[in-house]
Amino acid sequence: xxxxxxxxxxxxxxxxxxxxxxxxxxxxxxxxxxxxxxxxxxxxxxxxxxxxxxxxxxxxxxxxxxxxxxxxxxxxxxxxxxxxxxxxxxxxxxxxxxx
Amino acid sequence: xxxxxxxxxxxxxxxxxxxxxxxxxxxxxxxxxxxxxxxxxxxxxxxxxxxxxxxxxxxxxxxxxxxxxxxxxxxxxxxxxxxxxxxxxxxxxxxxxxxxxxxxxxxxxxxxxxxxxxxxxxxxxxxxxxxxxxxxxxxxxxxxxxxxxxxxxxxxxxxxxxxxxxxxxxxxxxxxxxxxxxxxxxxxxxxxxxxxxxxxxxxxxxxxxxxxxxxxxxxxxxxxxxxxxxxxxxxxxxxxxxxxxxxx
Numbered sequence: 001x002x003x004x005x006x007x008x009x010x011x012x013x014x015x016x017x018x019x020x021x022x023x024x025x026x027x028x029x030x031x032x033x034x035x036x037x038x039x040x041x042x043x044x045x046x047x048x049x050x051x052x053x054x055x056x057x058x059x060x061x062x063x064x065x066x067x068x069x070x071x072x073x074x075x076x077x078x079x080x081x082x083x084x085x086x087x088x089x090x091x092x093x094x095x096x097x098x099x
Numbered sequence: 100x101x102x103x104x105x106x107x108x109x110x111x112x113x114x115x116x117x118x119x120x121x122x123x124x125x126x127x128x129x130x131x132x133x134x135x136x137x138x139x140x141x142x143x144x145x146x147x148x149x150x151x152x153x154x155x156x157x158x159x160x161x162x163x164x165x166x167x168x169x170x171x172x173x174x175x176x177x178x179x180x181x182x183x184x185x186x187x188x189x190x191x192x193x194x195x196x197x198x199x200x201x202x203x204x205x206x207x208x209x210x211x212x213x214x215x216x217x218x219x220x221x222x223x224x225x226x227x228x229x230x231x232x233x234x235x236x237x238x239x240x241x242x243x244x245x246x247x248x249x250x251x252x253x254x255x256x257x258x259x260x261x262x263x264x265x266x267x268x269x270x271x272x273x274x275x276x277x278x279x280x281x282x283x284x285x286x287x288x289x290x291x292x293x294x295x296x297x298x299x300x301x302x303x304x305x306x307x308x309x310x311x312x313x314x315x316x317x318x319x320x321x322x323x324x325x326x327x328x329x330x331x332x333x334x335x336x337x338x339x340x341x342x343x344x345x346x347x
Contacts, residue, residue: 003217003246003257007209008232010218010247011225019250026275043151072313080315083155084274090145090158094222097143 017095023088027081043089047082054078107337108177117183117204128236132201135230136161156301157270178296179204181340182266185294191264195219195248195286197271198296199227206240216245217262219253219271254282263291269298269316269339277322284326287345299339 004010025035031049033041054074067075140161152158183204186194194208197219209216218224224247231237248257250271265286272279272295287293299305304314311317320341323331328347334340 003248003252005244005246007243007245008228010220010245011228012220012247012249013225015220015249015251016222016225023274030275043146047150067313075313076315076317080273080275082153083315086151086153086155087157087270089151091222093145094140094143094225097145098225 011098013095013099017092017099020088020092020095023084024092027085027088030081043086046085046089050078050081050085054081111177111180115180117180128231128234129201131234132226132231133161136226139226139230177336178338178340181336182294182296185292185342186264186266189264189292191292193217193262193264193288195258195262195265197221197267197283198223199231201227201231201234201237203236206237206243209243209245210240212242212244217258218245218247220247220249250279253286254278256282256285259285260288262286263288265291265293266296267293268296269300269319273316273319277319280319280322284323284329284343284345287343289345289347291345293341293343293345295341295343297338298333298341299335299337301338304339305335 004012021035021038024038027046028035028038028041031046031053033046033049054077056074056078057071146152147162156163179200179202186208192213193215195217196205199205199218205216208214218227232243237243252258265283267283272283284293298316298320300314300316304311304316304320320333323329323341323343328345330344330346332342334342
């Protein structure tokens with residue numbers, strides 16, 4: 001248990017970073033990327049891999065206001081993973097910056 | 100032209116009063132906080148390319164205020180007023196907050212010795228401590244006390260079942276599994292209330308009914324409905340608010 005009672009100085013960058021990096025590592029694993037390569041990996045690499053795995057069909061029925069289950073499946077997973085990747089990528093920069 | 104959400108929050112602010120101790124009309128101290136926070140983010144030189152941030156409001160939150168227009172603080176008014184509303188209604192005494200906001204209402208709670216405040220360890224906490232607590236509006240409070248928990252502590256069940264008010268944002272719950280939802284819900288005492296801010300994902304799931312079925316937060320929202328011991332109220336406000344009561 002790491003509850004802290006030090007107002008003004010209770011933020012722990014190491015604990016924050018540990019959680020953020022566990023998120024990122026899981027996303028990389030889902031995409032077939034390796035956390036061991038994180039220093040050589042860019043956010044572009046991650047997003048490209050997401051788009052490769054969960055391709056968004058530009059003609060996914062949008063013209064008729066309808067869509068098919070496979071399109072919805074890809075859209076949901078693309079949106080979830082890209083949002084999580086971007087957020088954790090950004091938060092990781094902030095945590096690393098004050099570590 | 101301001102977004103409709105901004106306009107509705109201006110109306111909300113105009114038609115509400117939170118009392119002398121609930122001064123959420125942000126002040127010079129808040130402006131100074133924002134200036135310091137933006138300088139910090141600039142110094143961090145984070146990757147702000149479109150591909151790195153997308154159109155995620157969560158990642159543009161503070162930079163949206165870089166060129167603030169009169170009344171900009173109303174942009175966060177509705178959500179924070181809701182937090183005050185719910186905690187006032189239940190007369191909470193043991194709070195778990197996932198966000199430290201630069202506002203005197205929060206300072207009031209932290210200086211009330213009949214209340215225990217716990218903040219979650221994240222970048223918001225860093226900003227709160229480094230750029231708000233040293234502002235005059237905050238430093239005027241002489242007995243500020245709060246505790247801090249790591250998210251891992253929440254996942255581990257530390258202090259489970261003890262908080263009578265839990266205030267989280269949707270960003271704290273969404274992940275590839277439902278473990279964060281379950282963990283934060285487990286923090287609630289019987290009779291306790293959880294307020295989830297932004298559960299409509301900045302209005303995205305309200306575009307049409309079909310959008311609900313394909314949105315990446317739908318799984319998280321629907322998971323709230325799987326618990327037998329909860330009452331769940333999803334309030335369709337601009338950004339979405341969900342209020343949950345643990346009944347057993």
